[in-house]
Structures are given as structure tokens and as C-alpha cells.
Amino acid sequence: MGSSPPGGRGDGGDVASPPGSHVDVLPLRPRPRPSESLTGYLARLADANGVRAVDALSAICFSGQDRRIPRAQADYPPRSLAALSAASGCSRAALLGTTFYHLAVKFGRSPAPQPLSRFLAGSVAPHLRYCPACVAESGSHSLAWRFPRLRGCARHENRLLDACGHCGQPVPLLAAPLRIGMCPACRGDLRTCVAVRLDQAARRPTAAFARDVAFLLAPRPAPEDDREGARYIGRRLGRARRARGLLAAEVAMGLSVPLGRVEGMERGNVVGRGGSFADYVAYVDRLGLSIRDLFTSALEEAEIGALIDESTAIA
Numbered sequence: 001m002g003s004s005p006p007g008g009r010g011d012g013g014d015v016a017s018p019p020g021s022h023v024d025v026l027p028l029r030p031r032p033r034p035s036e037s038l039t040g041y042l043a044r045l046a047d048a049n050g051v052r053a054v055d056a057l058s059a060i061c062f063s064g065q066d067r068r069i070p071r072a073q074a075d076y077p078p079r080s081l082a083a084l085s086a087a088s089g090c091s092r093a094a095l096l097g098t099t100f101y102h103l104a105v106k107f108g109r110s111p112a113p114q115p116l117s118r119f120l121a122g123s124v125a126p127h128l129r130y131c132p133a134c135v136a137e138s139g140s141h142s143l144a145w146r147f148p149r150l151r152g153c154a155r156h157e158n159r160l161l162d163a164c165g166h167c168g169q170p171v172p173l174l175a176a177p178l179r180i181g182m183c184p185a186c187r188g189d190l191r192t193c194v195a196v197r198l199d200q201a202a203r204r205p206t207a208a209f210a211r212d213v214a215f216l217l218a219p220r221p222a223p224e225d226d227r228e229g230a231r232y233i234g235r236r237l238g239r240a241r242r243a244r245g246l247l248a249a250e251v252a253m254g255l256s257v258p259l260g261r262v263e264g265m266e267r268g269n270v271v272g273r274g275g276s277f278a279d280y281v282a283y284v285d286r287l288g289l290s291i292r293d294l295f296t297s298a299l300e301e302a303e304i305g306a307l308i309d310e311s312t313a314i315a
């Protein structure tokens with residue numbers, strides 16, 4: 001750690017500039033892969049360009065911002081993507097797609113790191129979870145792996161690993177030597193770690209949640225007004241609850257949350273009494289729906305919005 005990155009030998013770029021200086025464009029500029037996480041992309045970008053220290057990466061991709069920013073990176077949208085966009089040649093939109101930005105928008109939440117990390121509290125792991133076979137095949141990290149509820153890899157039908165299979169240490173999201181597939185603690189090869197097979201009973205729920213997460217992280221349509229999104233899904237939750245003959249108080253008890261939070265979710269509150277992501281997931285589970293069901297019907301409703309008679313919807 002702390003070693004200076006090599007100079008841009010033969011590739012025309014002065015990648016080795018010390019922290020604090022301006023480097024606008026990296027010589028090698030891979031694009032983010034589908035579903036890739038920002039931290040994984042940053043590591044891959046650094047690796048491609050021989051940048052090994054997080055401070056050097058910081059100086060290049062987050063110049064003008066607090067040096068701690070990359071160290072604190074946990075796939076929330078950074079306050080500014082201008083330097084990273086210039087360095088990587090990727091559009092702001094492509095970079096936002098590597099973060100929890102689209103999930104925040106769908107739930108009508110602020111994508112700023114602090115409120116978004118509060119919304120996702122308890123729903124995302126603070127360190128890397130990974131499928132060794134996927135890392136070997138794609139050389140990248142999926143943003144979906146951050147959700148512990150996603151038990152395994154639907155493609156390889158094995159459980160995701162929560163730590164390095166060689167030394168047992170949790171793997172930081174972004175750490176020197178900024179190499180995909182290498183454990184920063186023991187330098188072991190994460191791609192060769194042994195993953196336990198996903199048991200039969202866990203396969204269907206894993207595949208279903210993988211589809212839900214893919215939907216939430218993708219820039220699919222949501223009702224135009226961010227806050228409207230939370231209102232529509234809230235109404236949909238309320239209607240589904242009533243259709244099942246459940247009282248809000250019963251749901252609150254089942255979810256072990258205050259009644260006000262269930263009411264807040266149904267009203268589409270996005271602050272104060274609004275639910276967390278974990279609350280929405282638990283509520284959807286309780287109703288036997290999927291997250292995508294909730295949004296699909298909310299979208300249909302948004303399209304015919306004006307035609308819906310509020311008084312019958314809330315009866």
C-alpha cells in the first residue's frame with residue numbers, strides 16, 4: 001500500500017502524477033460493465049492504468065474533492081462525477097448506473113450518500129460479497145452482490161462469499177493494490193476461492209431477488225416526479241393489504257415496526273415516517289408480492305393516474 005503508481009510508460013499518460021495534481025484523462029478507459037459496482041469499476045479502471053494506491057486514484061478521479069471520498073466509497077453516487085467522467089471518458093449517466101442512484105430515485109429518496117445510506121441501512125453489506133466464478137469470468141464486481149438478501153449467484157448456483165476464502169478477512173470494497181480478484185489482506189486469488197453450492201430451496205428466492213435488484217438498479221422508467229413514485233407504490237401496498245383483509249396494525253406487528261411507519265409507507269412519505277428499504281422488502285414479502293410487481297402496477301397506475309378515483313382507492 002502507498003506505493004506510487006508507475007508512470008505512463010509507452011501509453012502516453014502521466015498516470016503517476018502525485019495526489020493533488022490534475023490529470024484529466026486516463027490512457028486506458030474501460031467502460032462499466034452491466035450491473036458493475038462503482039467501487040469495482042474504480043478498481044478495474046485503476047488496475048488497467050497501473051494505479052495501485054487509493055490516494056493516487058483519488059487525485060485522478062475525485063480531484064478537488066475531499067481525499068477521503070474514494071476511501072469512503074460504498075457505491076453511493078459521489079457528490080461530483082465530473083473528474084471521474086473526464087478521467088474515464090464515461091458519461092455521468094453511465095457512472096450513476098454503477099451506484100444505488102436508480103434505486104433511490106425509484107423510491108423517491110435523495111441519492112445523496114447520507115440519506116441514501118440511511119434508507120439502505122441493514123440492507124447492504126459494508127464489504128465485498130462475491131461469486132468467485134463471476135469474478136473470474138467477468139473481472140468485475142456486481143452491485144447486486146452488496147445486498148446480503150441475495151444469498152447466491154443464480155448463474156453459477158453457488159452461495160456468495162462474504163470474506164476471502166484464503167485468510168477469512170472481509171474484503172474491502174476499495175483498497176490497495178486496487179486489483180480485481182486479489183485479496184488486499186493476504187494477496188490471495190479470490191477467483192479460486194471455493195463457494196458452497198446454493199441449496200435447492202434457496203434457488204428460486206435467490207433468482208427472484210436477483211431480478212428485483214436488477215430492476216431497481218436499472219434506469220427503467222419510474223413516475224416522472226420522484227416523490228410520486230413513493231406515493232404510487234404506497235397506494236399499491238395499501239390496496240394489496242386491504243385485499244388480503246389485513247389491518248395496518250397487523251402488518252406493523254408482523255414487521256416489528258411502529259404502526260406509523262406502515263401508514264407512512266402507504267402514504268408515500270419519503271422522510272420522517274417513511275420506511276427503509278428493508279421495511280419495503282419485508283412488507284412486500286408479507287403480501288406475497290415481488291418488488292417488481294409493486295413497481296409495475298405502480299407504473300400502470302401512474303399512467304392512468306388522473307382516472308383513479310382517490311375516494312375508492314383509499315376506502
Ligand SMILES: [Zn+2]
Pocket residue numbers: 131132133134135153154155156157
Ligand atoms: Zn457467479
Ligand SMILES: [Zn+2]
Pocket residue numbers: 164165166167168169183184185186187188
Ligand atoms: Zn485474504
